[in-house]
Amino acid sequence: MADDLKRGLEGVLVAESELSSIDGDAGRLIYRGYTIEDLARNASYEEVLYLLWHGHLPNEDDLAAFTDSMTAERAIDDEILETVRALADADEEPMAALRTVVSHLSAYDPDADADPTDREANLRKGRRITAKMPTILAAFERARRGDQFVPPREDLGHAENFLYMLNGEEPDEVLAETFDQALVLHADHGLNASTFAAMVTSSTLSDLHASITSAIGTLSGSLHGGANQDVMEMLKEVDDAKMEPVDWVIDAIDEGRRVPGFGHRVYNVKDPRAKILGEKSEALGEAAGDLKWYEMSVAIEEYLHEEKGLAPNVDFYSASTYYQMGIPIDIYTPIFAMSRAGGWIAHVLEQYEDNRLIRPRSRYVGPEDQEFVPLEDR
Numbered sequence: 393m394a395d396d397l398k399r400g401l402e403g404v405l406v407a408e409s410e411l412s413s414i415d416g417d418a419g420r421l422i423y424r425g426y427t428i429e430d431l432a433r434n435a436s437y438e439e440v441l442y443l444l445w446h447g448h449l450p451n452e453d454d455l456a457a458f459t460d461s462m463t464a465e466r467a468i469d470d471e472i473l474e475t476v477r478a479l480a481d482a483d484e485e486p487m488a489a490l491r492t493v494v495s496h497l498s499a500y501d502p503d504a505d506a507d508p509t510d511r512e513a514n515l516r517k518g519r520r521i522t523a524k525m526p527t528i529l530a531a532f533e534r535a536r537r538g539d540q541f542v543p544p545r546e547d548l549g550h551a552e553n554f555l556y557m558l559n560g561e562e563p564d565e566v567l568a569e570t571f572d573q574a575l576v577l578h579a580d581h582g583l584n585a586s587t588f589a590a591m592v593t594s595s596t597l598s599d600l601h602a603s604i605t606s607a608i609g610t611l612s613g614s615l616h617g618g619a620n621q622d623v624m625e626m627l628k629e630v631d632d633a634k635m636e637p638v639d640w641v642i643d644a645i646d647e648g649r650r651v652p653g654f655g656h657r658v659y660n661v662k663d664p665r666a667k668i669l670g671e672k673s674e675a676l677g678e679a680a681g682d683l684k685w686y687e688m689s690v691a692i693e694e695y696l697h698e699e700k701g702l703a704p705n706v707d708f709y710s711a712s713t714y715y716q717m718g719i720p721i722d723i724y725t726p727i728f729a730m731s732r733a734g735g736w737i738a739h740v741l742e743q744y745e746d747n748r749l750i751r752p753r754s755r756y757v758g759p760e761d762q763e764f765v766p767l768e769d770r
């Protein structure tokens with residue numbers, strides 16, 4: 393057995409997957425063979441979910457049946473709503489609240505007693521989890537603001553319905569389309585840390601709720617999904633202090649801090665999702681007649697590219713896009729989770745199809761041959 397230490401598992405191949413592929417040098421991302429650009433432009437989030445879970449794009453009848461089965465699952469039980477309200481009252485962090493409530497969903501899932509690897513039961517559970525996450529998040533946001541819960545509507549698409557539940561009014565077409573594209577762009581990304589966490593959990597034959605709960609916890613950190621919130625907080629800090637964005641970045645690097653939204657384990661060039669989200673951020677700025685957030689972002693991107701060879705990842709331009717859509721900053725990462733649930737579920741389904749316990753090893757570097765001393769003599 394090779395004894396090379398691969399810190400952070402960098403470059404280690406641990407699975408085969410038919411779901412998504414990243415070319416880190418070309419800046420190319422595909423889901424089941426379709427480029428992310430094609431999917432973002434032409435497919436809804438629901439079509440992408442179907443693609444990931446069923447292996448092919450749906451025809452009109454498939455999509456209508458799939459969409460109906462998802463919309464029917466949007467409502468949440470009263471007990472779940474009570475938990476959401478209790479967490480909002482306790483001022484819980486939104487990602488922690490989402491993690492807790494998704495875990496709680498298993499108590500009310502009609503398939504909770506199914507074999508954890510039962511594919512049909514997991515597809516039903518997956519639809520329920522994915523359909524309910526937007527309802528949970530919108531309910532949490534409104535509860536902590538002291539606003540009435542807005543129940544889901546069945547006549548709106550997944551993206552549009554979330555914005556409706558969040559704001560209590562239907563979004564215009566541009567906002568609904570921008571948000572739908574953002575969900576498509578975040579749906580899957582190879583063996584990122586949160587997906588790997590879901591796979592590790594499912595590899596022990598734990599169930600889907602346990603796997604998704606692990607994944608939400610893993611996504612929340614600032615080196616992963618949590619970076620989109622950090623990006624907007626950085627931009628706000630720069631703006632509030634009336635600083636040059638580049639000066640903030642120079643200070644951060646001098647102090648040995650990371651600039652949120654830059655760098656990536658797999659991409660050596662600009663993340664293709666950041667290109668599309670950058671265009672969205674610019675378009676929203678133009679429509680509002682204020683390109684401030686977009687221009688600040690571009691100034692940081694240009695500086696880091698020229699001086700450090702660092703390129704933006706998906707979290708960089710999603711931040712100013714969501715901000716200009718009026719979305720509260722600390723729910724950007726839960727929104728990422730709402731979308732990535734589709735990818736997590738697809739990877740867990742793949743894991744169960746051909747399961748082997750995931751169990752790497754560490755090299756022991758602690759002491760040897762210690763003589764045991766009884767408690768009273770230490």
Ligand SMILES: CC(=O)SCCNC(=O)CCNC(=O)[C@H](O)C(C)(C)COP(=O)(O)OP(=O)(O)OC[C@H]1O[C@@H](n2cnc3c(N)ncnc32)[C@H](O)[C@@H]1OP(=O)(O)O
Nearest residue numbers: 614615616617619650651652653654655656657705706707
């Ligand atoms: C959805 C997502 O998860 S996308 C990633 C979101 N996370 C962020 O945006 C947080 C900021 N970025 C980072 O911390 C990193 O780039 C990560 C965690 C994404 C990738 O980390 P790794 O693959 O382990 O790269 P690593 O930490 O080895 O960095 C390589 C070099 O680039 C530098 N670097 C990487 N990212 C950054 C950054 N954002 N700011 C400043 N320097 C950076 C490191 O200092 C390091 O330089 P060194 O070799 O001189 O020490």
Ligand SMILES: O=C([O-])CC(=O)C(=O)O
Nearest residue numbers: 581583584585657705706
């Ligand atoms: O792939 C990764 O390591 C992080 C990432 O961009 C994602 O999860 O979307």
